Every structure is written in C-alpha cells, then in structure tokens.
Amino acid sequence: MADPVVRVSGWRRRERRLALLAALPAFLIVAAFMVYPVGFAIYISFTQTNGLRYKWVGLKNYLDILNDPIVRAVFVNNLVFLISVPLLIFVALLVSVLMFEKVRGWKAFRVLFFIPNVLSVALIGTMFRSAFGYYGVVNSAIAATGGQRVSFFTEGSLAIFVIILALVWSGFGYQSLLLLSGLSAIDQQIFEAAALDGAGWWRRLWSITLPNIRMMLGFVFIINVLYTFSSLFGFIYVMTAGGPGYATTTIDYLVFLKAFQPGNLGPGAALAVLLFLFIGILTLVQNRVFRLGKES
C-alpha cells in the first residue's frame, strides 16, 4: 500500500511543475523580447554597425556621446522641462486638498480631471499644437482682441512653454488622484482633535495634511522627474519635432533621431543605454527613499 504522504507530495510536485509550465510562456516572451534586447543594445553600443556587420569600437560611442555638444544641450533641455514638476505638483496638491473636502460633485470632478490620462501623449500634443498653431484657437483669441498672432513653435522658449503647459494640463488629474489616496490614509480623528483644539483649516493643512503626505509628495516628485526624462517623446514628436534646431529635443527624442541615422547604430544605442542607466539609478533612489520612509 502506498504511503498517502508520499502520494500527496508527488501530486504537489506535479502541480508545481504544471504551474511553472503555465508561467513559462510569459517568461520566455519577456526574456526574448525585453531582456535579450537590452543585452543586445548594450552590445551594439560598443560597436560600429549598420545592423549587418558589427565592428567592436570599445567605449568610443560613449565618449563621443559625452563630448557631443548637442547631447549636452539636449540634456539641459531636459533639465528645463523639470520646471513642469513643481508646477504639476502644486496644481495637483491644490486639487487634491480641495477634493478631499468632498464638496458636492467631487466624484464627478475626479473623473473629469482624469480624462487626459486615457488619451495618448501624441493626441494631447496634437491638440496643443493645433490650439497654439497659427490659425489655432489661442491665436484667434489674440487676433480677436487686436493682438499680433504669435508663432509659438518657431521660438524655443515659447515652444517649451507650450509643452510644459501640455504636461501640466494632462498630468495634474492623475497626480491629484495619487495625492488624494495619500490624504485618505490620514486618520480622520487627528483632524477632528485639531479642530476641537481650535486649529483652523489653513492651520490643519499646514500642520497635519502636508506633513502626513510628504512621502507621497516625494514619490510623486520622483515619478514626474522620471517621466520628464523618459516619456516626452510623444509630445516632442507631434508638437515640434525637436525644433527649432535642437531647442525642444529631449534625450528620449534624441535616441529616436539617432537610432535610425543611416550608417551607424552604435551612438544611438549608447545614448539609450545611458538613459536607461540614469532612469534605473533614479528608480533605485526612489525605492530607497520610499522604503526608508515606510519604516520610520
């Protein structure tokens, strides 16, 4: 007679093997088309190649990238786009604090503010490009009030202004939702006790609300910084194509430009790897800060 324990554990082992089999297709696809390409990109970044023949050039692509004045200028552009981060957080904080008071219709507001998040960056970019175009609604309004039409996309700083506006407009709803979830986690009794002690609304905002969501604010700050470095491609592609000159080109857009320059894929790959490293480090910092905050 077979020992029942052995049979059960044999059955368990079979189950576990089946489970592994069920997880395998997803794992293999990710390994083949996400993990392997990253390795491949790193390899390409050390070569001079047209995609058919590869010539090892060591660190040359990286050195070229770091010495390239265009790359430096573009990196500065990314830093300029960081202006959007405090603006975005300010608006999102304002909205979340107001929504937290749960005035009439706050749930509807939540959905309305969320609308831009289901639309593509390319679509929102096209919307802004069209609104700020020569015949767009903004220039029509300027002309109607007797002003001169402004060519927003032929001057770098104006174009950057429009892109930042698009970033804030499309981003604040989602960020305020995140902050709202942080606010909802605060113990309501603290507010009530403070109110009993005579602390007014502003006082409570400053001494209770803000300190309690500072981790959430830090988190929102970092994801927005990450976003400005990795996800402006759609905006730039449809609004300015990086121009005038390189005035609105960001690192992620430059990777796209360099990627399909005829002749040599190496420098594009090197820039992409550097971007990846930069994003990876920022994310590690984020996890570190976030975890430390949770423990304390």
Next chain:
Amino acid sequence: MAEETSLLLARKARPPIFIALSLLALTVVYPFVYLVITSLRSNTDYLRNPLGLPAEWTLHNFVVLLNAYGVGDAFMRTLAVAVVAVLIEVVLASLAGYSLARYAVPGGKLITGAFVSVMLIPGQVLIIPIYLMLSKLGLVGSYGGLVLVYVATGLPFATFFMILSYRSLPQDVLEAARVDGAGFFRTYFWVAMPMGVASTATLVMLEFLGKWNELLFALILLPADKQLLTPTLAQIGGKLDTNQPLVSAGLVVTAFVPLLLLVAASNYIMKGMGMIGAK
C-alpha cells in the same frame, strides 16, 4: 449620488471650493467641446469666425478623413491589433500571475523579480535591437511583429498586476478546491479565474488603452500605408496646420474610443491606473 461632506469644513467655504474645481474642470472639458464643434464645420467657416459657433454644421471633415487619409482603415487596423495583442497578453499574464501568486513554482521568486525589474525598461532602449531582431525574423512591417512587441512590452506589468490580484484572493476558497482534489487547471478555470474577473477586466481595459495610444513602436515598425490610428493622427496634425477643422475631426475620431471606455468604466480604469502609480 450619495455625497458625504467633510464635517470640518465651514459651510461658507464650500461654494468657493466648488467654483474653483468647476473652473478647473472647465479647462479640461472645454477643449474637447471646442474640438467637437470645430470638427463639424468647414475650414472657411472656421477661419471666418474661429471662436464662435459654426454658421453651418457639416460632417465633411470626417468624410475627407475616411476617403483621402484612410482614417477608417487605420481605425479598424488599430482595433484589430489592440484586441489581438491584449487577448494574448492577458491570457498569458493571467496564467503566469496565478501560478506565481499561488504555487511554490521552482525559481518563482526569480521569475517574479524579472517581471518587476524589466518594467523599468524604457521603450527607447528597445527600439534599435527590436528593429534588428524583427527584421531578421522578417517581421518588420507586419502586424504580427507589432503584436509580438506589444505583448512582450505589456507582459511585465500585466503579470505583476495579476500576481497582486491573485494574491489578494481569499486563500481558503482556493485551498478548499485543492483539498477536494481539483488540479491546477481545474482550480484556475473554475475558482480563481471567476473570482479574479474584475481585476482581469481592469487589466484588459488598461492594456487596451495602452495599445490604442501607442506611438513609438508602430511608427518604427509599420510603413505609412499600413499605419495605425495614433501615428496617422500625428502625421495629419503635423502636415495640416492650416486646416484646423480637419485636424480636430482626426482628434475626435482618435479620442472617441478611450473616452467611451472611460465613461463606461471610470471606476475600474481609475483604480487600475492608481495601481500603476503605487507599484
């Protein structure tokens, strides 16, 4: 709708807050209203009075988009690519998520860790190697290649999402099924999947939106005459600066599906996107 109002807020402070939020909501909603109105007029009519209402309403722009710019075909292609990619992706992610959440799979921690860490990979790192790999496989310019890329780039988040949702299911129900002798697939199909249907639906919608809105890979992998909707719109927007009503019509067509989805399932979508942020 049941409203619970904060008790701590002075009654007289409520109207100003409501008005402030309403004004902000107007800046979000009005552009869409303006787009719809602009899309329903001719260009000459628009140029005569861009800020007012049209003198004459027309569907002409939509007809032009359909006939001269192939927007109808692009719409159908996008729908097909997105549906197929999401279907494959969610089936694989659901299976993998269930196994990794519920079984001591050999190497399970490693696999889960791999899914989580590749979520960080930006698309820009992938474009060169993916293009070269797909061109070696003869898949550049084909919808199959694009579907493959969409499935692969979507799977890490999708699997992670399913791991989290299967972990949150009550342990005892699944355990009871197993004690009754139901095997892996029985438990999965008859117990776990029905219980996880809400989160699966959320994932389907999020991933569908992601595919519908994707630009970068479609742009580099498909030729102009086989292009999907979002890149087509980007091209029209860039070329036709002088015809606002036509561009507006393109925007309306592209925005229509995501907005419909949001109206139909705002709770699911907002909860799901909240999870993306909280990962």
